Amino acid sequence: MPKLTFFNLPEDKKQMLIHALQKEFSRVPLYEASISNIVKSAGIPRGSFYQYFEDKEDAFFFLLNQLVKENKNNFVFILNKNNGDIFDTMLDFFKLIIKKEDNLHFLRNTFLNMTYKIERTFAGSISDQEMNENFKKISSLINKSNLNISDDKELFHVMQIITSVTFRNIIDKFSRELTYDEAVNNYIIELNLLKKGLIRG
Incomplete structure (x- = not known):
């Protein structure tokens, strides 16, 4: 701070x-x-x-927290725009993250040199690490009618899974130097697998 x-x-x-x-x-x-x-x-x-x-770590985390704050606002805005559809929201949010030119090199250096502290900080853009007031606020905006969950505890874990998939795809985009379209297409495949589930019903 x-x-x-x-x-x-x-x-x-x-x-x-x-x-x-x-x-x-x-x-x-x-x-x-x-x-x-x-x-x-x-x-x-x-x-x-x-x-x-x-020190320089203090300065770095100030910048990262500023970005997370901006991303949180963007996430809530997109969630409202998509009428609470978490999958449409995550796709739009992912596109926004990897397209913003002004933050791209900062994000690349951040994600390719990820530490636990950085991961915890950035995860706050999408979901909090604990079921606190911020999570409850986001939970209230999510349309749960088409999700196969029974309560907020399960929603919390769904958000953790989606966040992990999102992180991995952002890292993949930077580490493999994927084009915007390649990164988006890969992310869509993984989101669709989450939507469908992995076992034939």
Whole structure:
């Protein structure tokens, strides 16, 4: 979490620093990122960086959390637009994630260097790790009438499964350098398998 001094910065200086962070974490993954590059790009003394953030990991997770917040809002918007259909929503959400040019290199570095902490943070875009108020809010928007589930606990696990499939497809897109169409087509196949189930009825 950034320090209070960061939030007290004038908006133009704050945006300049955020842009410098985005530039560096889009260039290389977290463990290779250089604070020297960030401060040079932002035009601030190195000491100032530590007035705003504890370290480069703190700065990285600030950016990631900003992206997750934006994604949560997008997810809820798409879910409403699709009248609560979770599968149509996941497909539209997946397309949005892999198409947004401004975040693509940042996402590529993030997903190809995934840690448990990064995974937990990003999973919050789609479903929370616990059945808390945020999950209940999303649950209330999902049309459950065509889902083969009996309660919110089962819905929670359905969301965990769909989230895992979504993550794997995002990683696959970046690691295999798939085109947008290839990645979407692969994701549609896996979503359809989830919809149909894996055992003949």
